[in-house]
Amino acid sequence: MKIEKNVKDQMTPIERKKAIQNGERADRVMAMPFTSEFKCYLSGISVRDFWFDVKKMAQAERIVFNRYGYDRIVIGPNTRGIVEALGGKFIYPENGVPYADAPMISDYKKLDEMEPVEAKRDPRIAVFIEEAKILSEEAQGIVPIEASIGGPFTITSSLRGVEKLLRDCRKYGEEVHRLMRIATDSQKSCIDMAAQYGLGIAMADPVANPALIGPKMYEKFVFPYTKELSDYAYEKTGHKVSLHMCGDTRSIWKYLGQYQLNELSLDNIIDIKQAADEIGSEVPIAGNVDPVSIVMKGTKEEIFADVKRCVEIGSKAKKGYTLATGCDIPETTDPQKIDWFMDAARACGEYKG
Numbered sequence: 326m327k328i329e330k331n332v333k334d335q336m337t338p339i340e341r342k343k344a345i346q347n348g349e350r351a352d353r354v355m356a357m358p359f360t361s362e363f364k365c366y367l368s369g370i371s372v373r374d375f376w377f378d379v380k381k382m383a384q385a386e387r388i389v390f391n392r393y394g395y396d397r398i399v400i401g402p403n404t405r406g407i408v409e410a411l412g413g414k415f416i417y418p419e420n421g422v423p424y425a426d427a428p429m430i431s432d433y434k435k436l437d438e439m440e441p442v443e444a445k446r447d448p449r450i451a452v453f454i455e456e457a458k459i460l461s462e463e464a465q466g467i468v469p470i471e472a473s474i475g476g477p478f479t480i481t482s483s484l485r486g487v488e489k490l491l492r493d494c495r496k497y498g499e500e501v502h503r504l505m506r507i508a509t510d511s512q513k514s515c516i517d518m519a520a521q522y523g524l525g526i527a528m529a530d531p532v533a534n535p536a537l538i539g540p541k542m543y544e545k546f547v548f549p550y551t552k553e554l555s556d557y558a559y560e561k562t563g564h565k566v567s568l569h570m571c572g573d574t575r576s577i578w579k580y581l582g583q584y585q586l587n588e589l590s591l592d593n594i595i596d597i598k599q600a601a602d603e604i605g606s607e608v609p610i611a612g613n614v615d616p617v618s619i620v621m622k623g624t625k626e627e628i629f630a631d632v633k634r635c636v637e638i639g640s641k642a643k644k645g646y647t648l649a650t651g652c653d654i655p656e657t658t659d660p661q662k663i664d665w666f667m668d669a670a671r672a673c674g675e676y677k678g
Contacts, residue, residue: 326387328463331394333671338396338468345645345678354636354648355396356670357590357611358620358663359569361653362422364389367660373417376405379455386460390468392660393667396647397469397567398460399527401453404475407511408483410442410449421656428486433500441510444518457522471567472519476530477550478538480508487532494542501546509550516558525564525587528554534572540580548580559585567611571652575599582607593651597638605642611649612639614666620650621658625665632669636676645678 330337335352336344344351360367365375368385375385386398405415405423414426429435444450457472464470481504482490493501516526532538533547555566569590574581581589582604591600591612600610612635614620619631632648639646648670654663 326384326391328387328398328460328467329391330467331391333668334394337466338394339466341396342469345676348678351676351678353671354640354646354673354676356648356667357395357397357650358393358666359590359616359650359653360389360663362656363654363658363663365420366656366658367392371419372421372423376401376417376423377452379452379459382452382456383459386456387463393663395667397471397525398464399471399473399567400456400460400524401473402450402475402515403473404479404483404529406449406453407442407475407480407508407515410444410447411439411480411484411507411511413484425483428484428489430485430504433497433503436500436503436507439507441507442514444511444514450515450518454518454522457519457524461522461524469525469564470523471525471527471564472515473527473529474512474515474519474554476528476533476547477505477508477512477554478533478547479530480512481505482532484508487537490532491538494538494546498545505546505550509554512554513557516554516561519558520561523562525562525567526554526558527567527569529569529571531571534570535574535576536572540576543577543580548577548583552580552584555584555586569652578604578607584608588645588647588649590647590649591651595651597635601639601642601646605639605644605646607644609645609647610639610642611647613649613651616650616652616654616658620662620666621655623662628662628665629669629672632666633673636670636673640676 341351364385368388374381415423565585565587586608588609588611593613593615
């Protein structure tokens with residue numbers, strides 16, 4: 326099996342993206358259902374193999390992309406791969422989403438012996454480099470590929486523990502900044518790797534949700550590093566970053582609007598009209614069909630109706646719009662539901678950039 330254009334579409338994802346960027350008509354809106362570990366469920370590949378076995382990782386991406394024809398393929402290392410390269414550990418269940426083991430940094434003295442990841446030399450990142458080699462060659466002229474590098478604050482929280490990190494932001498700010506620098510430099514090394522294979526960059530920083538840290542802490546501990554990363558990614562790869570942020574992010578839109586973004590992917594709790602009217606004048610937006618109540622649990626009619634609603638409203642964003650789910654689709658979702666999501670995108674008709 327090789328990566329192929331979907332027979333339901335007139336254009337490849339690369340042709341579609343180019344047309345929209347040039348202000349021309351495309352066959353449909355760009356669409357991105359976030360599938361994550363659902364790829365394991367559809368492909369029959371175990372969660373652990375999906376993160377460690379290069380051939381099976383690539384095969385899972387082929388199987389899911391070829392069925393649905395969405396508008397980009399996203400591979401690792403993600404937060405997990407970078408945390409593991411730095412010495413942290415994740416648990417990989419037979420089924421379900423991997424989760425962090427006990428935090429590795431119980432004392433900030435540990436930072437004295439830590440160095441940022443060197444992606445080209447690290448054995449954990451090597452797995453994703455091999456996957457990038459395989460898929461980047463197959464995907465040429467068909468679909469963009471992005472390497473997800475997670476988010477600096479979420480990487481840091483996986484190493485220290487969320488509760489301790491939130492406390493440390495108030496009591497030990499200097500140490501938090503030291504750890505954030507290690508995480509950020511590790512991510513920059515992964516950006517260098519992605520650039521070598523023509524990949525773009527995706528980021529997600531769920532622990533940087535302002536509901537957890539508030540806008541003032543976001544400004545102090547997250548914004549400088551994310552700005553640095555998005556600028557660096559654009560400089561090195563020539564592509565702007567796809568960023569997903571969970572939760573109600575309205576209080577930090579003034580910061581998110583300053584990043585070099587291909588899209589800002591919004592949680593389904595966000596009012597898509599408000600986003601299109603406000604942050605959509607600063608950066609392209611993506612969203613925000615509910616992955617659980619609409620995609621996983623909804624009927625075909627409900628999926629079509631909500632996709633149509635999101636596209637009609639989101640398309641009014643001045644900087645551009647991509648149809649997406651508001652977060653990852655649960656891994657046990659009926660695969661036909663994602664067929665309906667993509668068919669609903671096609672049913673919306675032509676899209677003009």
